[in-house]
Each structure stands twice: as structure tokens, then as C-alpha cells.
Amino acid sequence: MTNGENAAGPEDIIVCRDVHKWYGSFHALKGVSTTVKRGQVVVIIGPSGSGKSTFIRTLNRLEHHQRGDIVVDGIELTDDVRNIDAIRRDVGMVFQSFNLFPHLTVMGNITLAPMKVKKLPAREAEEIAVQLLERVGIQDQADKYPAQLSGGQQQRAAIARALAMQPNIMLFDEPTSALDPEMIKEVLEVMRELAASFMTILAVSHELGFAREVADRIVMFDEGEIVEDLPPNDFFDNPRHERVKRFLSQIL
Amino acid sequence: MMANVRPMLRPPRFEAGVLGWAHANLFNSWHNSVLSVVVGAVLLLALWFGLRWAILTADWSVIATVGGRFVIGSYNSDQACAGNNCFWRPQVSLLMVTMLLGMGWGMAGGGVTKRIAIIVGVVIALFAFLPYSFERMGMDVRLLLLANVPAIGAGWALARYTRFGTVKWIVIFSVAAFLLTIILLRGIAGIPGLQPVAVQHWGGLTLNLILAVAGITLSLPIGIALALGRRSHLPVVKTLCVVFIEVFRGVPLITLLFMSQHLVPLALPQTFPRDSLLSAAVVITMFSAAYMAENIRGGLQALHPGQEEAARALGLSGWQTTLRISLPQVIRSVIPAIVGQFIGLFKDTSLVYIIGMVDITEIGRTFILGNPEFRISTKEVFIFIALAFWVFTYGMSYVSRKIEGHLGVGQR
Ligand SMILES: Nc1ncnc2c1ncn2[C@@H]1O[C@H](COP(=O)(O)OP(=O)(O)OP(=O)(O)O)[C@@H](O)[C@H]1O
């Protein structure tokens, strides 16, 4: 078991201790504690409304938690604006609906943050962008607008955009659930390559084949709690909890 | 079995051409056909009587009699500019405007700007050949009008061959030209040739345009600021913006204009001269800004929340997100509403007549009232005024459609 109250070691890049989150009176996260080591790939699954999105969104403070501690790459997440800015530079995020900026070209989407946040000169930002576009396999789409790309290409552009800030952690929130099967493959391919490059990854995804293949751990959420946290083989072959069995039987 | 005996298919008979269009759109069912015939007949009748009146009955000479007054009011009359010729002052302003149009054309290299510059140039040049006596319209006036053609050329060349052909410089020149226009028209006491001309005298379309230009250029940024302020997390800022918007939206423009004469001076230093032009411009701008703010706010609400989230997740600050992600998308999506409002603002400038200023409508009205022999020409006068407004508003909506097309609004 990787979660627990053991003190954060140097290899622990994300440490959550008893994290609670309420939306109004609705208790969305009920004491989540877990630790992620540098380079680990964690796939998060769970029923709809179980708090998966809420949890990974607290990790770059798109949502703020009301109780407990979150430490990401040595920075404690508090209301301190400087900490929040530092975290967001260090954590890339990819959304289910891509959220590319429709008024900018793919190149514009990718170079914006490096130029405005890191103050890189345009040339340097573009060089990085070209490399990343090649890495995600859409080097010939740089001058198109998002609306001119297929869903899979858009999601790969969104991944390149997040990588352009050279983050240490990548968060994915159901990156393939808005895509057709062929496009799912091309996006998973990019994520697989990313996992192989020792990026720390937290991905909400119900692509179980992908999870079995690349995940170091599979974490299952239910009703705002972590109910299971096991390496893929154990998770699929001998889950310990009834809830996990029930959930797996529903989606398999 | 049937597949290999497929006959050569001709296109259905009425697919293409005018007939095809009419068949598909006007006569595709019996009730649509009846409607088309009735509407067509009414339109033809209206056109027939309209044209017959306009060509045979109407006496357009009244327009020639009022003439330049529609454009600039009584600016060049003896009361306005005692003993002197002031006509060159608005003319120089016009030259600056046409030169800017030429610069726009030179920078864009064609398209809408070119079309507008050429149309404006031709129309102004035609005015120089009006069959007035030289006594009423001197050679100097005509030459200055003609000079607008080379002015457009000069602007074009300036933008083309110097470093001034950028948006930044054109904006700077435009602001300078606007301020210079005000100074020129208003005059400066003590400088020969520039004696002050009271605001009551510089009316006509020029007044409508000056108020509209000031209102349009200022109400957009103020409206944006108000819309952002209304969404601010700071209660003081938010409250101020809400109060401002609700007050200016909740009171009729006419009432505001009446109040402006007494309230705007209160906000200015005692030594500042009372100035109805400034008061009117401020009120019209604020009034428009309040509506603009709500248009922009509507656009902000319609923006997909994922846009701001993605920007923040990348580490962009709140301001960067607003300026680079939200506003560009919002402004695109509300261009039709913005332009509609600009058109409304332009038309509303006519209301300044109630604080004693003489816009083009007021000139028509007082002319008819003051010259009973022309009462019979009321129709012609107001049709002409309506046309004058329409030309400008149509120009605005034409330009906005071009901009929308250019930005690809609605096809993201
Ligand atoms: N902004 C919000 N305001 C109020 N309630 C919210 C908000 N966001 C999420 N919730 C609630 O919190 C709970 C957890 O939501 P969350 O989006 O984290 O679920 P999820 O596990 O990601 O589900 P899904 O698989 O459907 O994406 C849900 O019951 C949801 O209704």
C-alpha cells in the first residue's frame, strides 16, 4: 500500500493527507490520503460523481480543498497566490473537452503560456512547440485552428500545449472519453510514450487495457473516498472490496 | 439487378438559375406561391409610387437650398464667424479624415478599406462640381473639396512607403486628428484665423458624427471595464459597476442629456468652461457604455468555462486569461450586438437637439419652421435626412459583416 500516514520522502512528488472538499453542503471528497512517487503512473477510476475530477482538480488548485494538506513537488497548496502560480507552472492538465483556445492556431495555443508565463522569446517557444508537435505526431497542423482538426488531433495538440510548460506532473481528466475509437488509440499512444519517459502521470480514465499496461497503480474512487489502491494485476485479478468487484463487472 | 441499368440522370429542371431559385424558394407550395404573389404585388406598387413621387412630384431643390447646412450647420455664417472665413476649418478636418481612410487602404492593401476610401473620395469630389453659383460656393471651397482625392492618395502612399503603415500609427493619427478637429472647429481665442465658434453653430451631420465617434470609441473600452468590474471579486468594485450600469440604463437618454448640462460641470473644476458638447459626449458615452457592459457580460457568461480553466491551468494570471483568452473570444461573439449598439448610438445623437444643439435632424426641422414657403417640401427634407443616416449606418453594418467574415465568427 502506498497511501497512508508515512512521512513524505524525497521521491514523493504528490502527498495528500486527509483532503476534504465540499461544494456548498455536498461532501465531494471525504478525507483522501495518498502519495504519488516521482515517475509513477496512477490511473484513477470510479463511478460517475465519485469525485475523480474533483480530486485531480484540487492538485493544481482549479478547486480548493477545505481541509487536509496537499503538497505538490514540495509546494504546499494554500491560498498563497505565488504557490498557486508555481504549482500551475509545474503541473500540466489535459481535459476531456480539450479546451484548446479556438481563436489561436495550434502554434499559438502551444506558445502562449511559455511566452507569457515563462517569458520565453517567441523563437525559443516556437522551437519547443515544433518539437512537441512532432512528439505527438501532428507537426503538419501547426498553423491550423483547433476547429480544423479532428478530435484526436485536438487532444494531442492539447497535450503538447500542456507539455510546453515542461511540467513535472501531468494530470489527465478522461482525455479520451469524447473521442471515437481510432482517435482514442492515437491519444493513448501519446500517453503511453509519455509514461515511458518517466513523467509523473495521474489520469482519470476508463481505458482498462491502457491502465493494465502502463499504470503502476490503479486507484478507485467511490463516493468521495479512495476504496482501492493496487497495482493493476492485483486490482483486476483479486480486488479486495465488494464495491470494486461490482464496478468492474459493470464496465468490463 | 437494377443496379447496372441505371439511366443517365439529368438534373431536375428547375434546379439552377433565377427560375430555379424562384421555384425552390417562392413557389414551392401553393400557400407560399400566394404569399409571394401578394407580397410581390405590394412591393411593385410601393416601388412604382415611390419612384414616381421621387422623380416626378418631389422637388429636391430644397436640398440644394439648405445645402451645406446639413453638413456643418451655420458654421460659416456671419453670426458664427463674424467677418471672417471659417469654412477652411471643417475642410481641413475632412482632409485629415480622408487621409486616414487612405492610410487604412494603404495598410490593408485592398478590400473593404479600399472600397470605402474610393467611394468617399468620389462622393466628396462630386460635391466640388455642385451647380451652385460661385458666389454660394467659391472656388476655394471647391478646390479644398477636390483636395480630398490627393489626400487619400497621400495617406495611401504614407502607409505604403513609410513606417506609419501600421495599426498602431493609424490609431495614433486618428486620435490626433479627432482632437485637432475639435480644436479647429472650436477655435482658440486670440489666434488670428482661429477665433472661437460657439458650439450652437457647428451642427449638422458633423455634430452627429463627432458625438458618435467619441461615443463609439470610448464606450467600448469603458463597457468592457464595467463588465469585468461587475464580475470582480472585490465588493466595492462590483457594487460601483452595478450601480453605474443600472443608473445609466435605467434613465432615458433624453433625461440624462437634460441633467448633463447641470451635473457634468459639477464634476469638473470650477474654472472649466461650461461646455454642452462635452456634456453631451460624456452622457452619450456613459449611456452606451452601460449597455455595452451588459453585452460583453452576456458574452463572458456564454464563454465555455473550460477556456478560463485551461488558461489558469497553464499558469496564466487572471489578467492574462482575461485579455488573451476571454475577451478576444467574447468580443468576436458579440460583434453583432456591439455594432447594433453603435448604430443605435449614432442615431441617438439626434437627441442632443433638446439641449440646444443643432444636429442634422434639427436643422431640417428649424429650416422648415423658419421658412414657411418650404413647408411643402417637408417630405423631401426628411427623406434626405433619413437617407443621410442610412448611408452611415449601412456602412457600419457592412463593415461589421466584413469583420465578422474575416474573423470567422460562428464557424469555430
Ligand atoms: N462545481 C460544482 N458544484 C457543485 N457540485 C459539484 C461541482 N462539481 C462537482 N460537483 C459534484 O461533486 C461530485 C463529484 O464530481 P466529480 O466531477 O469529481 O465526479 P467524477 O468522479 O469526475 O464523475 P464523472 O465520471 O461523471 O466525471 C458530483 O456529485 C458532482 O455533482
Ligand SMILES: [Mg+2]
Ligand atoms: Mg469527471
